Amino acid sequence: xxxxxxxxxxxxxxxxASQAILRGFPEDGGLYVPTFVPALETGLADLAKMDYRGVAxxxxxxxxxxxxxxxxxxxxxxxxxxxxxxxxxxPLRKSGDAWYLELxxxxxxxxxxxxxxILPYLMTTAAKKNGSGREIVILTATSGDxxxxxxxxxxxxxxxxxxxxxxxxxVSSIQERQMVTTVGANTRxxxxxxxxxxxxxxxxxxxxxxxxxxEMAQHGMQFSSANSINIGRLTPQIxxxxxxxxxLLADGVIKEGDPVNYVVPTGNFGNILAAYxxxxxxxxxxxxxxxxxxxxVLFDFFTTGxxxxxxxxxxxxxxxxxxxxxxxxERLIYHISGDDAEKCAAFMKELxxxxxxxxxxxxxxxxxxxxxx
Ligand SMILES: *Cc1c(COP(=O)(O)O)cnc(C)c1O
Numbered sequence: 001x002x003x004x005x006x007x008x009x010x011x012x013x014x015x016x017a018s019q020a021i022l023r024g025f026p027e028d029g030g031l032y033v034p035t036f037v038p039a040l041e042t043g044l045a046d047l048a049k050m051d052y053r054g055v056a057x058x059x060x061x062x063x064x065x066x067x068x069x070x071x072x073x074x075x076x077x078x079x080x081x082x083x084x085x086x087x088x089x090x091p092l093r094k095s096g097d098a099w100y101l102e103l104x105x106x107x108x109x110x111x112x113x114x115x116x117x118i119l120p121y122l123m124t125t126a127a128k129k130n131g132s133g134r135e136i137v138i139l140t141a142t143s144g145d146x147x148x149x150x151x152x153x154x155x156x157x158x159x160x161x162x163x164x165x166x167x168x169x170x171v172s173s174i175q176e177r178q179m180v181t182t183v184g185a186n187t188r189x190x191x192x193x194x195x196x197x198x199x200x201x202x203x204x205x206x207x208x209x210x211x212x213x214x215e216m217a218q219h220g221m222q223f224s225s226a227n228s229i230n231i232g233r234l235t236p237q238i239x240x241x242x243x244x245x246x247x248l249l250a251d252g253v254i255k256e257g258d259p260v261n262y263v264v265p266t267g268n269f270g271n272i273l274a275a276y277x278x279x280x281x282x283x284x285x286x287x288x289x290x291x292x293x294x295x296x297v298l299f300d301f302f303t304t305g306x307x308x309x310x311x312x313x314x315x316x317x318x319x320x321x322x323x324x325x326x327x328x329x330e331r332l333i334y335h336i337s338g339d340d341a342e343k344c345a346a347f348m349k350e351l352x353x354x355x356x357x358x359x360x361x362x363x364x365x366x367x368x369x370x371x372x373x
Contacts, residue, residue: 003036006035006332008333008345010028010341014058018126022127029204031328031330032231034063040282040283056076056239060282063277063372066129067129071129075122084117098263108145115228116233117152122346126232127159134217137160137163137223138161138226139158141164141317142196142199143199144166144170150162155186164190165190168191172319189290200327201325207223228269241285241369264291266298267322268323272331276332288371290370293316295321298372301329302372305358305364330344
């Protein structure tokens with residue numbers, strides 16, 4: 001049976017994974033979520049014997065169930081190849097009492113490579129499967145790392161164009177240079193006056209501009225998104241949590257079933273949400289520890305149950321975490337409200353109008369998987 005995807009904000013008809021990847025997000029402004037979260041089928045001990053590509057297939061086939069085995073394996077093999085500087089793809093290293101999953105071995109050194117190296121393949125495969133025949137125009141807002149990783153992923157990919165918007169004074173000079181020096185006839189990079197939230201909101205407005213979308217269609221083009229709101233980015237991120245666990249298992253550091261805590265530096269809540277889905281798929285995870293910098297909306301949310309973006313935006317040395325509207329949190333809000341799109345939509349409306357919302361005690365009670373730092 002196919003896993004279908006529906007909006008966090010309305011009860012519109014669910015669509016397949018490939019359709020959701022192609023569209024990016026639903027017209028109602030919500031995000032696509034799986035109608036149910038599948039359990040891992042392959043045992044952890046068996047996964048421990050597989051390489052990164054093998055684990056990737058066993059995890060992703062469950063969530064992207066309308067891709068054929070051949071399609072998905074081609075995407076995985078095209079993404080996780082010698083573009084990465086190690087065959088392990090994501091080596092796990094010990095230092096002191098902690099283990100570090102090295103997600104920086106991809107072409108741009110950003111951990112975003114883990115997902116953005118496969119997204120273009122998932123997307124072009126989705127376009128073929130769904131017979132759209134239209135050129136895909138990727139719009140991406142970036143606080144630094146996503147931009148370069150997305151540009152590297154899509155540069156030169158047939159049937160796609162990519163436009164990246166970044167806050168002119170909100171990324172590091174290395175990141176800016178990485179982006180503006182990208183080669184590729186299908187790439188564009190634009191610095192905006194404003195911060196990341198402004199860039200993200202403006203991109204969202206373009207996506208939902210009906211007249212613009214229609215004009216694009218008349219010219220044989222359609223928008224899609226390479227931001228972490230696309231399930232084509234979220235799904236590949238679930239893989240490395242499972243991979244990390246199974247490496248510990250393979251090395252005899254843990255026994256099957258032992259819980260492992262994951263600390264995740266968090267901005268748009270994509271990476272840690274992938275860990276949450278990994279846990280819901282049956283990975284033995286103890287706590288998901290959400291790490292924030294001075295823009296600590298998420299720290300405060302998990303501590304108090306109130307999300308409040310009405311505060312000063314601080315530019316820090318970790319610009320990828322300088323975010324006051326964590327888009328992917330909407331998916332968690334949807335799930336902890338009992339997969340209730342109406343409730344979720346009400347919270348998001350409140351956020352848009354007042355910049356804050358407060359979840360119910362029942363919802364807070366379901367945040368036990370999370371801790372903060
Ligand atoms: C993207 C990024 C983050 C934030 O990840 P989210 O998925 O947006 O929470 C944190 N650190 C670095 C270095 C990043 O590139």
